[in-house]
Amino acid sequence: MDVALVTSLKDGMNLVRYELVACQDSKRGVLILREFAGAAQSLGAGAILVNPWNITEVSNAIGQALDMEPEKREKRHNHNFLHVTTHTAQEWAETFVRYETILSMKLLLLFLGLLSLINQFCGTSLPLLVASSDIILVY
Incomplete structure (x- = not known):
């Protein structure tokens, strides 16, 4: 051509x-x-x-x-x-899986950090407010 x-x-x-x-x-x-x-x-x-x-x-x-x-x-x-x-499609899939894994790990660490924070406040009378752009948790 x-x-x-x-x-x-x-x-x-x-x-x-x-x-x-x-x-x-x-x-x-x-x-x-x-x-x-x-x-x-x-x-x-x-x-x-x-x-x-x-x-x-x-x-x-x-x-x-x-x-x-x-x-x-x-x-x-x-x-x-x-x-x-x-x-290629293979490269896209590998990148997607890699970023999905990284994101999952970050969310897990964030969740574990929140659990630790909540556990610290369980024995106190202080209110705990955890907020993000789409979740508000009051404990």
Whole structure:
């Protein structure tokens, strides 16, 4: 592929942009994306972004992509390829589990700290008020 022009007006769970980058082996084609697409945030630095309603801008982008020097194509492709190969579903799942584990541990420590605090006040006549943004506990 020399140039891939993806300017769909509706955006969903479309992985075409990522698949195009992943499938490029030797050609290192240039990706032109709709600037409003979700993929523009992740692949925008390696792609040419256009407003699909501006036909002059789209036309100029196609010309720019076709005339792009091989070194610049390679640099853009490498940027996008690195993103596609490091931001995988596996990486997302591992990060989610890691943060979920950290959050669970923090909540457990907070709960144990509250229990300790409540136990200290059990033998006193002082009121204990524990408040957060969504919980108020009066003991």
